[in-house]
Amino acid sequence: MNTNPFNPFTEEHELLAQSLRDFLKKEVTPYVDQWEKDGHCPPEIFQKMGEQGFFGVSYPEEVGGSGMDLWAAVIVAREIAYANCGGLALSMYAHAYLPPPLINAVGTEAQKIKYLIPALKGEKICALGVTEPGAGSDVGGIKTKAEDMGDHWLINGSKTFITNGNIADFILLAARTGEGHTLSLFLFDTSTEGYSSQPVGDKLGMHSSDTALCFFDNCKIPKDALVGDKDFGFYYIMNNFQEERLIGAIMGTYAAEFALEKAKKYCQEREAFGRKIGGFQVVRHKLAQMAIKVETCRSIAFRAIYEYIEKGPMAVGIISMAKAYVSETCMEVINEALQLHGGNGYMEEFGIARAWRDCRLMTIGAGTTEIMHEIVSKLIVDDVKHEKILMDTHV
Numbered sequence: 001m002n003t004n005p006f007n008p009f010t011e012e013h014e015l016l017a018q019s020l021r022d023f024l025k026k027e028v029t030p031y032v033d034q035w036e037k038d039g040h041c042p043p044e045i046f047q048k049m050g051e052q053g054f055f056g057v058s059y060p061e062e063v064g065g066s067g068m069d070l071w072a073a074v075i076v077a078r079e080i081a082y083a084n085c086g087g088l089a090l091s092m093y094a095h096a097y098l099p100p101p102l103i104n105a106v107g108t109e110a111q112k113i114k115y116l117i118p119a120l121k122g123e124k125i126c127a128l129g130v131t132e133p134g135a136g137s138d139v140g141g142i143k144t145k146a147e148d149m150g151d152h153w154l155i156n157g158s159k160t161f162i163t164n165g166n167i168a169d170f171i172l173l174a175a176r177t178g179e180g181h182t183l184s185l186f187l188f189d190t191s192t193e194g195y196s197s198q199p200v201g202d203k204l205g206m207h208s209s210d211t212a213l214c215f216f217d218n219c220k221i222p223k224d225a226l227v228g229d230k231d232f233g234f235y236y237i238m239n240n241f242q243e244e245r246l247i248g249a250i251m252g253t254y255a256a257e258f259a260l261e262k263a264k265k266y267c268q269e270r271e272a273f274g275r276k277i278g279g280f281q282v283v284r285h286k287l288a289q290m291a292i293k294v295e296t297c298r299s300i301a302f303r304a305i306y307e308y309i310e311k312g313p314m315a316v317g318i319i320s321m322a323k324a325y326v327s328e329t330c331m332e333v334i335n336e337a338l339q340l341h342g343g344n345g346y347m348e349e350f351g352i353a354r355a356w357r358d359c360r361l362m363t364i365g366a367g368t369t370e371i372m373h374e375i376v377s378k379l380i381v382d383d384v385k386h387e388k389i390l391m392d393t394h395v
């Protein structure tokens, strides 16, 4: 076992990295420009990635995973970030790290067979439906309702900004089952009568990722669609957010590293005033500052992973810090990388414009920076207990 905390990757991890890198080179890189125009990546790419086992690396073998550790998921996030297609990264992340950990943790055997295993194999595409037009950060404020009709649940409401929502076979859906902040989670088949969806409209970035508005109009779903215990939805979502935010912080770290490498190479080649621009001290110092930022992102993100491996969602403090820090810092690094490309940075051909657009989501998705600061301040200023944060309806 590799015990170096700054390089936790083993030979097995690097073999996984190599096979994913080869896959991305062949199956993704040549098509990204087209997917960006299409507004989504094709459903077949989920199937191909699933067949190769890339979604299930850190899931147990019983549910179709490879049974590797969380560092294998870090490797997958790293290689996808290096492919410089944030849209694909977002869609894959929403598919592999939003509903699956929750189904694995609290789903029944039948739910694992019907949903989790096919999702990890890429046979079914999934989405997480929490955000609504009237409630995003305030998860406890959602209005979509699930009524217990005796022999079925009746779902009414709408969701917005749902990644993969138009192409998903099922949605892990958060719906209200009581007054106040009482929510429950359901496995919702998108073939259910009364369900419809549409693209949200033009987005700033992440163009290869499908984002949907979803409508639930008197949708009847079976009683066994409930995931875990009734009324515990809020608690499950808060716990699941931790792994989601952790993987987000890792993706941001490697997106920044990718941009740094791109900028370095450009500065070593581009000439101005009769010399390489990388020879100007200002430019060299910019690159040095970017490298320091990438290293600090890596340090806090890795530290959060170690703590998560040890404590699970109770690592909420360091995870929230990592999510906030990496999200803000990766935008700074990528912005500087674009600047160092001059006018070429503004051109699609050089790829840095796409990285710049895509990274803007980092401080918004999976919990905004302000919400991360709110969590951290509750922990460090108000001395709120970590357990309480995971139950708290106001963060």
Ligand SMILES: Cc1cc2nc3c(=O)[nH]c(=O)nc-3n(C[C@H](O)[C@H](O)[C@H](O)COP(=O)(O)OP(=O)(O)OC[C@H]3O[C@@H](n4cnc5c(N)ncnc54)[C@H](O)[C@@H]3O)c2cc1C
Binding pocket: 094, 127, 128, 129, 130, 131, 134, 135, 136, 137, 138, 160, 161, 162, 163, 164, 206, 211, 361, 364, 365, 366, 367, 368, 369, 370, 371, 374
């Ligand atoms: C491309 C994309 C993909 C997404 N994918 C998904 C998905 O798959 N599933 C899903 O459920 N959601 C998804 N989301 C939704 C995303 O998680 C929310 O947009 C995000 O949580 C913010 O919620 P909001 O948009 O309602 O903003 P709001 O909650 O309205 O926030 C607006 C502003 O107010 C600030 N604010 C709010 N509350 C506080 C507070 N207490 N203290 C200080 N500041 C505060 C916020 O930080 C923000 O700056 C996606 C969003 C996008 C753009």
